[in-house]
Amino acid sequence: MKINTQLHREPLSDKVGQKILNLDKVSILDLDQQAIIDLFKSSGVLLFRGFEADVNTFTEFSNSLSTNFLDYSGGVFNRRVINNNQTVLSVNDFKDEIKLHGEMYYQKIQPLMLWFFCATPPVEKGETIICDAQQFFKELSESMKVLFNQKKLKYVSYWNKEGWQKRYKTTDLKVVKETCANNGTQVKVNEDESINLEYMCPAIYPSRDGNHPTFIGSLLPAKKIDPNIVNFDDGSEITDDIMSELYQIGEKITTEIAWQKGDILMIDNTRIMHGRRTIIDDQRDIYIRLCSPSFPF
Numbered sequence: 001m002k003i004n005t006q007l008h009r010e011p012l013s014d015k016v017g018q019k020i021l022n023l024d025k026v027s028i029l030d031l032d033q034q035a036i037i038d039l040f041k042s043s044g045v046l047l048f049r050g051f052e053a054d055v056n057t058f059t060e061f062s063n064s065l066s067t068n069f070l071d072y073s074g075g076v077f078n079r080r081v082i083n084n085n086q087t088v089l090s091v092n093d094f095k096d097e098i099k100l101h102g103e104m105y106y107q108k109i110q111p112l113m114l115w116f117f118c119a120t121p122p123v124e125k126g127e128t129i130i131c132d133a134q135q136f137f138k139e140l141s142e143s144m145k146v147l148f149n150q151k152k153l154k155y156v157s158y159w160n161k162e163g164w165q166k167r168y169k170t171t172d173l174k175v176v177k178e179t180c181a182n183n184g185t186q187v188k189v190n191e192d193e194s195i196n197l198e199y200m201c202p203a204i205y206p207s208r209d210g211n212h213p214t215f216i217g218s219l220l221p222a223k224k225i226d227p228n229i230v231n232f233d234d235g236s237e238i239t240d241d242i243m244s245e246l247y248q249i250g251e252k253i254t255t256e257i258a259w260q261k262g263d264i265l266m267i268d269n270t271r272i273m274h275g276r277r278t279i280i281d282d283q284r285d286i287y288i289r290l291c292s293p294s295f296p297f
């Protein structure tokens with residue numbers, strides 16, 4: 001019988017989100033699901049702490065609240081498959097910091113929702129960071145609001161044959177072309193079967209209810225990784241001054257999550273950006289699932 005244990009909650013920080021604590025020493029699977037859904041819809045991000053979940057419990061819990069799990073095909077980083085489940089993946093395989101971003105906003109089809117699970121916390125540092133992307137928009141100067149409302153972003157990238165085969169999980173260029181067409185991405189195939197990709201998108205999106213402009217996307221980390229990857233759609237440069245204003249806003253409104261073993265994080269990928277601080281040890285092992293909510297959203 002389902003117990004529907006009530007939620008014990010407190011603010012995750014003074015900026016964003018809620019934390020659900022396990023004061024009654026129950027299984028996370030016995031929590032009142034409607035209460036979770038209501039709190040997720042109002043808060044955008046929930047951290048479940050103290051439930052001593054393992055990866056199986058994490059998988060079952062996320063299955064119970066989500067649908068349409070993605071296997072990260074089209075994603076740009078290397079991820080390991082966990083437990084032979086193509087929809088439970090490690091986070092990417094390098095240690096650098098990753099600036100705040102919405103997941104997979106460099107293509108049209110994005111997961112609406114993300115789950116993170118802490119299999120092993122880092123010894124120190126390596127925090128995951130989150131922020132409210134509607135708050136991010138509010139913090140922009142008036143001139144930046146005008147600029148990003150007027151101009152779209154253009155992402156360009158080059159992939160050799162080995163690279164695109166890994167990224168799109170196929171050896172068939174036809175499949176790549178089809179996937180890119182569905183994703184609003186232009187593909188140019190070169191003689192050596194390398195490809196060039198081009199994708200345009202806004203930096204500011206309306207919220208699902210249409211009432212709150214939301215500054216969300218991949219601009220901050222993309223620009224950090226390679227300044228040539230993304231600029232404005234008219235060919236003009238997104239300058240260092242612009243980026244430094246954006247990075248400053250990001251720091252001002254960031255909440256850091258110092259992982260504890262078994263933590264589960266539930267994120268609305270249309271409203272909350274995430275990233276991470278630099279990793280300094282080899283222990284940190286965090287998993288991710290990309291999906292949609294299985295409830296009206």
Ligand SMILES: [Fe+2]
Pocket residue numbers: 101102103274275
């Ligand atoms: Fe991410």
